[in-house]
Amino acid sequence: MMFGKNQNNIAPVNNRKNINIQLARAFAITMVVMQHYKIRMPTSDWYLDIFRYVQLWPGVDLFLAISGFLMCQSLFREIEKGDNWFNTFKNFLTKRVLRLYPVLIVWGGLTVLVCFISGERFYTNALSELKTFVFSLIALSNVYLHHCVVNGYLCSNASGGVTWSLSLEWQLYLALAFLVISFYSYKLFLISSFVLICILSIFIPAADPQNMALAWWIRPIPFFIGAIIFFANNTKIQPNPIMSYIIAMAAFIVLISAPIRVSTQYVSLAIGIAGGTLFYVFLYGLKFKNNIITQCLNWIGDRSYSIYLCHIPIMLIVSTFLEFLEIKFHIKIKYFVFFTVYVFTMLGISHITYIYVELKGIDLARKILNKNRP
Secondary structure, rough: OOOOOOOOOOOOOOOOOOOHHHHHHHHHHHHHHHHHHHHHHOOOOOHHHOOOOOOOOHHHHHHHHHHHHHHHHHHHHOOOOOOOOOHHHHHHHHHHHHHHHHHHHHHHHHHHHHHHHHHHOOOOOHHHHHHHHHHOOOOOOOHHHHHHHOOOOOOOOHHHHHHHHHHHHHOOOOOOHHHHHHHHOOOOHOOOOOOOOHHHHHHOOOOOOOOHHHHHHHEEEEEEEEHHHHHHHHHOOOOOOOHHHHHHHHHHHHHHHHHOOOOOOHHHHHHHHHHHHHHHHHOOOOOOOHHHHHHHHHHHHOHHHHHHHHHHHHHHHHHHHHHHHHHOOOOOOOHHHHHHHHEEEEHHHHHHHHHHHHHHHHHHHHHHHHHHHO
């Protein structure tokens, strides 16, 4: 079957990089880094006390909402080229593989090496990280880590902090690609399917502590809300600026407080809806001026994937090195110095992998796909 171009029921695709999406990415990665910082870097008691009241790990759910939207956008770009089902699916996966795997391989391998030096201090080791890395390459690290946690095995306190969500994304990519490529002309059917998946996801078993159950490791709700936002583009509601900020603040409060305040079985639902709502407001409601702050956040948003993969191993390196200096020279390094050294090291190294690994992979995918097209 050949796909036709310019179907009336296909949502329009914006080829311009959306600054609001970049800022949402920067916001999400900041949340994730702050969450992981508290247990892997020396820090003040006041910072640790924050997490008695809120959790920032739902930044992942904001990422998932962004991803669901962008993957629909990517799929429709392929569909509009008029190729058959198999080639459309293959081209979509080729772009995803060359976009995501080069940096994953680099940082997965480096994380294993880092854990030879500092892993035991962070309740992990190189062999455990290697196993997690291997499962991440076949997009099953979330399943593997769930198995480890439930059975009390030592698995991963480094790469596992991020690769589980990448595996989840790959699983969601495959489901989304099959549905969208197969039924792209039936927008109502697709939206209904996404809503049904979200409803059924409410019943994925949950537990306390939350990472003991599948509901922690399999969280499709924000991803498919992002997909729904894409397909509902023609009927979108644009709130006024004041209402946008009110909704964004309310969604953010729910996002960070739900893990503590909401009944365990409904945490995934609450953070999924909150993450999707926050993304919607970022996309269509909030207006940002072009100033130094938005330029910096845009820069971070561009590098958010590299930051996501490198931020934990960089924590291990910086904390190990600075604590070595404390012992070697009998000094006490202030928490602010730990933080400053960490932030600049992480941003600098993530920039390197973004320029020399991420962009190279994207360029390679473009060349391969252009070469294969008649």
